[in-house]
Amino acid sequence: MRTAKQVLVIPFVIRDAVLQLVILKRADLEIWQWVAGGVEENESLDEAARRECSEELGIACRDNPLLPLESHCTIPKCHFDLQGAAYDHIYTVTEHAFAIELKVSDKIALSEEHSEYMFIAYPQLTDLKTWDSNSNAAWELRQRLLDNHLIVA
Numbered sequence: 597m598r599t600a601k602q603v604l605v606i607p608f609v610i611r612d613a614v615l616q617l618v619i620l621k622r623a624d625l626e627i628w629q630w631v632a633g634g635v636e637e638n639e640s641l642d643e644a645a646r647r648e649c650s651e652e653l654g655i656a657c658r659d660n661p662l663l664p665l666e667s668h669c670t671i672p673k674c675h676f677d678l679q680g681a682a683y684d685h686i687y688t689v690t691e692h693a694f695a696i697e698l699k700v701s702d703k704i705a706l707s708e709e710h711s712e713y714m715f716i717a718y719p720q721l722t723d724l725k726t727w728d729s730n731s732n733a734a735w736e737l738r739q740r741l742l743d744n745h746l747i748v749a
Contacts (some may be wrong), residue, residue, distance in 0.1 A: 600678065601635040602671065602691040603645045604729060606737055607653060609698050614716060615738060615747045618698065619726075620652065620710040628724040630733070632691070634676070635676040653698075655706025659695050667693035667736050669729040693733035 607618035607630070619628045633648035635641060642662060649657040670688035678686070704713055716724075718738045721731060741747045 597637045597638055597680075597681075597697070598634045598678065599639075599674075600673070600683065600686045600689050601641065601644075601690050602676075603631075603633060603635060603648055604667075604691050604693045604733055604734055605631040605642060605645045605649055606665075606693070606695040606730075607631060607649065608695055609700060609738065610694040610741070610747055611700070613746070613748045615741055616715045617718065617721070617734060617737075618704065618713055619716055619721075619724065620739075621707065621712045623709060623711040624626065626725060628726045628730075630730050631696075632713050634689075641692050641694075647705075649696055652707045652709060654707070655698065655702045657696055660698060660702075663693060663695040663737070663740070665733055665736050665740075667729065667733040669732070671729075692735070693729070695733075695737045699727055720745070 609616050621628050631648050631652045635644040639648045645662060669691045671684055671691055673689055676689055721734055
């Protein structure tokens with residue numbers, strides 16, 4: 597059974613100290629987003645993040661470095677299929693953000709949920725139609741990597 601929690605996961609690679617984000621285009625909407633999905637009952641947020649990456653990217657992500665982010669948001673429950681008495685008094689679903697570093701050798705094989713993907717540099721994100729929570733999480737990831745001198749601006 598699904599919980600009232602959601603994960604958002606930014607797949608990324610660092611090549612020559614440059615951050616490249618992997619963004620996905622939804623098959624049913626004209627919008628770009630990171631990996632996203634629900635948290636199942638008895639599943640940790642980390643486990644859900646890795647499972648969603650595996651499902652949506654076609655990559656076994658169990659060994660890829662996963663970085664929890666501070667970015668959170670809430671989404672009205674009407675956007676999800678939450679049925680049953682357990683959800684009667686819940687009005688929003690909390691989205692917890694992560695980033696996952698892909699290996700350069702990882703080969704992406706999208707699920708049917710997305711029609712295409714592309715590698716983008718952070719400044720390109722403003723050219724795409726995406727959710728605010730996706731932009732906020734990307735800013736945090738980039739800032740963390742800059743602060744730790746893992747990428748250059």
